[in-house]
Amino acid sequence: MMLDFVIILLFILAGAGVGFDSVKLLPSSVQEQVTNLEALRWTTAGFAALIGFGVGLAVQVTYRRLEAQVRQLPIEVILTRAVGLVIGLLLANLMLAPIFLLPFPSEFSFIKPIAGILGSVMFAFLGVSLADTHGRTFLRLINPNSLETILVAEGTLKPASAKILDTSCIIDGRIEELLNTGFIEGQILVSQFVLQELQQLADAANEQKRIRGRRGLDILKEMQQAYPDRLVIHPADYEDLHNVDAKLVRFAQEINGTLLTNDYNLSKVANLQKVPVLNVNDLAQAMRPIYLPGDSLDLKILKEGKEPAQGVGYLDDGTMVVVEEGRNHVGGELRVVVTSALQTSAGRMIFARPATSLAV
Numbered sequence: 001m002m003l004d005f006v007i008i009l010l011f012i013l014a015g016a017g018v019g020f021d022s023v024k025l026l027p028s029s030v031q032e033q034v035t036n037l038e039a040l041r042w043t044t045a046g047f048a049a050l051i052g053f054g055v056g057l058a059v060q061v062t063y064r065r066l067e068a069q070v071r072q073l074p075i076e077v078i079l080t081r082a083v084g085l086v087i088g089l090l091l092a093n094l095m096l097a098p099i100f101l102l103p104f105p106s107e108f109s110f111i112k113p114i115a116g117i118l119g120s121v122m123f124a125f126l127g128v129s130l131a132d133t134h135g136r137t138f139l140r141l142i143n144p145n146s147l148e149t150i151l152v153a154e155g156t157l158k159p160a161s162a163k164i165l166d167t168s169c170i171i172d173g174r175i176e177e178l179l180n181t182g183f184i185e186g187q188i189l190v191s192q193f194v195l196q197e198l199q200q201l202a203d204a205a206n207e208q209k210r211i212r213g214r215r216g217l218d219i220l221k222e223m224q225q226a227y228p229d230r231l232v233i234h235p236a237d238y239e240d241l242h243n244v245d246a247k248l249v250r251f252a253q254e255i256n257g258t259l260l261t262n263d264y265n266l267s268k269v270a271n272l273q274k275v276p277v278l279n280v281n282d283l284a285q286a287m288r289p290i291y292l293p294g295d296s297l298d299l300k301i302l303k304e305g306k307e308p309a310q311g312v313g314y315l316d317d318g319t320m321v322v323v324e325e326g327r328n329h330v331g332g333e334l335r336v337v338v339t340s341a342l343q344t345s346a347g348r349m350i351f352a353r354p355a356t357s358l359a360v
Contacts, residue, residue: 007063008056015052020045080131088127092120160186161276162257166248167197169261171216174280176223179230188231189257190220193247195233249275288317291338291350297321299336299352301329321350325357 023041070078096119100112163186169175170190178184198220201213224231234251241247245266252259252275259270262280270277291297301311304327311326311334323329323336336352343349 004060004064007060008053011052011056011059012049013052015055016045016049018052019048022048077132081128084127084129084131085124086127088123088125089120091127092116092123095119095123162187162189162255163260163278164189164191164248164252164255164257165194166259166261166263166266167194167201167216167244168263168266169280170194170198170220171212172262172280173215173219174262174284175260176219176226178280178283179223179227184260186258188223188227189234189255190231191234191236191247191251193237193244195220197244245269249273252276284317288319288348289315291341293338293340295338296335296355297338297352298333299323300333301326301331304330315350319348319350321352324351324353326354329354 020041022044023037096116099115104111163184165175165188175184179188198213198216201209202217204210204213220231236251236254238247238250241250245263248259248261248266249270251257252270253273258276258278259266260278260280261267261270264279264281267277267279267282297315299313299315299321301313301323303312304310305312305322309325309327311323311328311330313321313323313326313334315321321336323334324339326334326336335355337355338350338352340351341348342351
């Protein structure tokens with residue numbers, strides 16, 4: 001707002017100054033006819049100041065629009081256009097230098113400044129146009145590995161957001177395996193208050209909490225050794241907030257990061273506040289293999305079922321499989337064929353029969 005005021009004020013003062021001194025341009029005969037020359041000066045200064053106010057408003061609006069457009073441009077585009085502009089102006093000076101050295105008659109001396117202005121504008125526009133057309137090639141010459149940067153500048157790719165780890169996600173340990181597989185992109189941030197919470201758990205009197213805290217610190221150390229460039233301990237903290245979950249949400253909002261957690265309640269709170277969340281449990285649920293009726297699988301029957309002749313086994317992800325005619329195979333491994341699947345509030349349940357019974 002201060003800059004807007006300064007722009008308008010400068011045009012008002014400039015207009016008033018021009019209007020005040022413009023009286024001197026009147027012919028002497030006209031000035032002699034004016035009874036109060038000083039009053040005329042202030043009158044023309046007032047009218048010129050009003051005109052300056054209008055021009056200042058127009059310039060201020062134009063400046064703000066131009067500023068908004070520049071802010072939306074990627075830095076790569078601004079850089080290439082600036083370089084193109086500088087190169088265009090340099091070429092203009094080199095091309096016009098011989099013309100400036102030529103002797104011109106005094107009546108044609110106006111050609112030099114006009115040629116300089118037109119040449120500079122033409123070559124500057126040409127440089128910016130070439131930068132827009134061949135900017136990607138220019139950036140590739142500077143940095144051969146900048147293709148990804150160019151695609152991000154064009155909007156074809158979106159930059160990967162930083163991932164913010166919470167305490168439960170670190171203790172869980174699956175995040176380390178996800179990093180090893182390469183499914184998690186971007187910088188991995190661990191805030192100072194999360195590290196303090198892990199330390200408090202590791203020093204707790206309760207044995208279970210102490211084990212969980214030490215496990216989290218060990219996993220964090222392994223991740224830091226494996227990914228020293230990606231894992232960063234961030235010093236951010238918020239003294240006005242006492243809850244770690246609230247601090248994590250505030251931190252994610254400030255840096256436009258993505259929260260990585262397996263805490264259901266934290267996921268819901270973050271979603272309500274428009275913070276992107278990646279829940280490890282949701283990922284595990286989505287990655288469970290889908291078995292359709294007719295699919296075969298090898299299953300170890302661990303115990304008897306509730307109904308006669310039923311046997312019960314479990315998949316690697318914990319899904320319970322009820323096998324008809326499986327009671328006689330308890331303790332052994334059996335090839336079964338899926339007959340149906342049931343989704344309940346407690347999870348998914350699969351029903352199957354031995355492949356040999358279906359063959360008969």
